[in-house]
Amino acid sequence: MLKFTEEHEWLRQDGDEVIVGITEHATQQLGDLVFVELPEEGATVAKGDEVVTIESVKAASDITAPLDGQITEVNSAIVENPALVNEDPMENGWFFKMTLAEPSELEGLMDEDAYRDYIA
């Protein structure tokens, strides 16, 4: 299942976890990323918490936790090479994996069609 937030994050279900990244639309708006700071693995996060800091050549932005849960894994490859997020936002440019406090909340997010309408 692939879901989207109004903050231009995508969430892909992967067993008990969801993988979280930002959409291609978001990367186009941000421009070339030069810095990524990821959360601690194991951190408990609430929806809306600023969990990731990303910086483009021009500006810094925060990425918030899409739902309540716990961070289980982070993608250190994008810390080493932030450009990976621009090159492959939906696959190799993922940010972190998390388990959800309420897995059913995933259903309430936008699906791909709804997200396309949202950014149109």
Added chain:
Amino acid sequence: MSEARKTPLHRMHESRGARMVPFAGYEMPLNYPAGIMKEHLHTRSAAGLFDVSHMGQVVVRPKSGRIEDAAAALERLIPMDVIGLGEGRQRYGLFTNDAGGILDDLMFAHLGDHLFVVVNAACKADDIAHLEAGLGETCTVEPLERGLIALQGPQAETALARLAPDVGLMRFMDVRQIDIKGIDALVARSGYTGEDGFEISVPVSAAHDLTDWLLAFPEVEMIGLGARDSLRLEAGLCLYGHDIDATTTPVEAALEWAIQPARRSGGARAGGFPGAAVILQQIAGGAERRRVGLLPEGRAPMREGTELFAAEDGPSIGRITSGGFGPSLNAPVAMGYVAIDHAAPGTRVFASLRGKMLPATVAKMPFIRPGYKRR
């Protein structure tokens, strides 16, 4: 708010897919589809074309017909040697206030029977009023409605010389009236990227043609304001309103190199400009703070406004005025003001960033090796 003004090249920016943003009252290209990083690196390796038509272009003409009168009049507003400037040459200058602060930075050129002045877009109305108030008795002050494009980078000469072979004879800070395939152009060998290059003033009606001709060359790509900012930051050049303003003096800003000996204490025409007492005293005795380059140790960019400290638990010593990522350095880069005791290159300071204290080292500027054709 009135609607944003458009430069003569607005149509071209839109047709090339530029991301347009408001800047100094104009709608300007932030970047093109290639993006800031590629645009920056292209300028350093080939040639970048910039629309800087938003900047103010002003002719100062002596009513007496004698250029010395215009030069002497301008010397009452800026601490630069204008009288000693040769015909066909240009200099960097600063309008100062009575407290020694900087009202704007500018370029001024000696064009035989008049002076040609280029000022920042955001300050141009104030600058023109300031020129009229200061020079109006002896000179006419005429703002020009012309396009201004900058061609910057190691291949700028190669590209422009195909249209105007004479530009190859110019050296850094030369200014020439040149016919570019029928266009009446004023060409200066200068820019604001740290690279060799040219700034070309043309009639509004000719801006599109010249741009099209240059973009037809394989070396030349359009570059937006985003890369212009990272290029000038790596070159250690000040952005007015950020790195210099009415509260910073030329000495604090490390710009005393722009004040020639003739205007300093003991010089032929020492003083006689706004803020001379403060500025000449600081040239002799130094200032309490100084603009320095900063190289953050990690990967995190340190942006404008970031506070600087002497140690992790030490006192505040200043703040960053421009900062970001330097694509040519492939590392974050910044400049800012620090207390004079911390201004020596190699000094380690700490920046407060998102609740953490991160180290940075004071570094010499420019951060890149400039390509100016001084010969």
